[in-house]
Amino acid sequence: ALSWKSFMERDLAGKALYTDEATVEKLSKDFYWYSPVLDRKLKDKRGDAVVVPRDEAEVADVLAFAYRHRVPVTVRGAGTGNYGQAVPLDGGIVLDVSEMDRILEIGDGYARVQCGVKLGVLDKKARELGQELRIYPSTYAKATVGGFVCGGSGGIGSVTWGNLWDGNVISAVVYSMEERPQRLVVSGDLLVDYIHNYGTTGIMTEVTLALAPRTEWMQVVVEFEDFEASVRFGEALARRTDISKRLVTPIEWPLPSFFKPIGKVLSPDKSVVFTEIADGLLTEVTALAAEFGGRPGHVIPAERYRKTIGLSDFTWNHTTLWALKSDPAYTYLQAGFDPDRYIEQLRTLKGKFGSELLMHFEWVLSGGQLLPNALPVVRFESEERLYRIIETCRSIGVEIYDPHTWSLDNGGRGAVPSMQARKRMNDPLGLLNPGKIG
Numbered sequence: 445a446l447s448w449k450s451f452m453e454r455d456l457a458g459k460a461l462y463t464d465e466a467t468v469e470k471l472s473k474d475f476y477w478y479s480p481v482l483d484r485k486l487k488d489k490r491g492d493a494v495v496v497p498r499d500e501a502e503v504a505d506v507l508a509f510a511y512r513h514r515v516p517v518t519v520r521g522a523g524t525g526n527y528g529q530a531v532p533l534d535g536g537i538v539l540d541v542s543e544m545d546r547i548l549e550i551g552d553g554y555a556r557v558q559c560g561v562k563l564g565v566l567d568k569k570a571r572e573l574g575q576e577l578r579i580y581p582s583t584y585a586k587a588t589v590g591g592f593v594c595g596g597s598g599g600i601g602s603v604t605w606g607n608l609w610d611g612n613v614i615s616a617v618v619y620s621m622e623e624r625p626q627r628l629v630v631s632g633d634l635l636v637d638y639i640h641n642y643g644t645t646g647i648m649t650e651v652t653l654a655l656a657p658r659t660e661w662m663q664v665v666v667e668f669e670d671f672e673a674s675v676r677f678g679e680a681l682a683r684r685t686d687i688s689k690r691l692v693t694p695i696e697w698p699l700p701s702f703f704k705p706i707g708k709v710l711s712p713d714k715s716v717v718f719t720e721i722a723d724g725l726l727t728e729v730t731a732l733a734a735e736f737g738g739r740p741g742h743v744i745p746a747e748r749y750r751k752t753i754g755l756s757d758f759t760w761n762h763t764t765l766w767a768l769k770s771d772p773a774y775t776y777l778q779a780g781f782d783p784d785r786y787i788e789q790l791r792t793l794k795g796k797f798g799s800e801l802l803m804h805f806e807w808v809l810s811g812g813q814l815l816p817n818a819l820p821v822v823r824f825e826s827e828e829r830l831y832r833i834i835e836t837c838r839s840i841g842v843e844i845y846d847p848h849t850w851s852l853d854n855g856g857r858g859a860v861p862s863m864q865a866r867k868r869m870n871d872p873l874g875l876l877n878p879g880k881i882g
């Protein structure tokens with residue numbers, strides 16, 4: 445039988461198609477290699493062809509073609525995900541939507557954009573108009589809006605605004621995978637089936653994100669003798685509703701020693717909290733830090749915002765990036781500590797694992813509750829050892845959102861039962877990013 449690839453030129457005439465090995469290989473990868481477990485399992489996976497649509501109509505054409513020929517479709521934004529979300533497990537078409545990059549409308553409190561718009565580009569535009577993104581990942585310079593909504597969770601801003609599923613996505617246009625792909629306009633509670641879906645329940649072509657009024661942010665490193673004090677200061681700062689902030693990141697020494705580009709301005713042997721606070725509030729933050737034995741170190745004034753490397757370039761999963769640059773044996777975990785006994789949990793884990801587990805927290809307002817989330821950097825020995833650490837965390841009530849799996853059900857956010865039902869409705873043949881859900 446003739447393969448579907450031989451029909452592509454005819455049926456998708458006029459579209460940007462690539463079948464050369466180099467392009468297909470490159471666009472079949474994301475940042476899964478942060479996990480040595482995923483690296484081993486995914487390094488040989490790739491699609492068979494890449495299509496780069498320019499608009500919604502082309503997306504619908506590709507989906508109809510793929511349905512007709514029973515070909516898997518894996519959609520890709522910038523490919524900065526860490527769980528192999530954008531890696532095709534079963535070949536097929538990689539749908540690279542990065543050229544669908546038009547900002548359609550910025551209104552009061554919202555931005556409506558095509559899925560391939562880069563978050564950094566959108567934020568810059570919004571700030572010119574007196575607004576800004578509420579939340580964005582530390583990869584905002586490269587990452588796309590669609591990739592964040594469908595593959596990410598939260599980031600800078602989440603200490604005030606929560607995660608993607610806390611009302612920060614207003615609506616989306618989604619295409620189903622059927623003989624005649626439907627154009628669905630989704631908003632409100634129904635969005636839960638599409639946020640963090642890895643492109644398994646539909647292709648999001650347009651997104652409306654909530655915006656906040658623009659704030660002038662200053663960046664302050666607060667230094668502490670010990671890590672526990674830095675995490676407790678983090679909580680106190682996160683709770684201060686009179687201090688506008690969008691980043692509260694306690695980081696245990698020696699992790700800051702890996703931050704080469706700002707190494708000169710960080711004091712040796714100090715645990716730190718990296719913060720972004722509204723301009724003019726340094727006195728308040730200094731007083732609060734003193735209560736926990738800390739004091740401000742390096743400060744980047746608001747005028748220098750985005751003009752130099754920023755503190756957020758060392759937070760969220762960028763902390764792991766700098767650790768990996770210093771020693772490729774590092775990997776990481778994603779953990780949810782108990783807000784009522786995180787210090788006790790922290791002591792237990794440090795007591796058991798010492799420097800095998802270097803701690804870094806992100807305070808996040810999740811579902812209205814302030815939570816000490818953490819992305820511990822782990823020195824990788826073996827998969828068994830890694831899962832023993834995970835088991836120990838779970839046994840003391842520290843939740844682990846496993847970043848060493850591509851499965852939506854076991855990883856990042858955990859299973860959303862209605863998403864599986866939506867999958868069956870919108871993608872009856874199971875062609876959208878197969879192997880990632882259910």
Ligand code: FAD
Pocket residue numbers: 474475518519520521522523524525526528529530541559580581582583586587588589590591592593594595596597598599600641642643644646647648649760761762765877
């Ligand atoms: P991709 O990797 O291209 O795609 C992500 C997933 O979404 C894939 O499953 C893909 O199939 C799907 N997808 C993409 N576009 C669409 C679409 N239009 N419709 C349907 N499905 C789609 N994540 C965070 O949440 N917070 C962080 O702070 C953060 N920090 C990071 C730091 C580093 C150093 C790295 C390497 C990663 C980090 N990430 C973080 C993960 C990732 O960078 C972000 O989630 C990012 O927003 C993904 O965007 P992307 O365009 O690269 O998506």
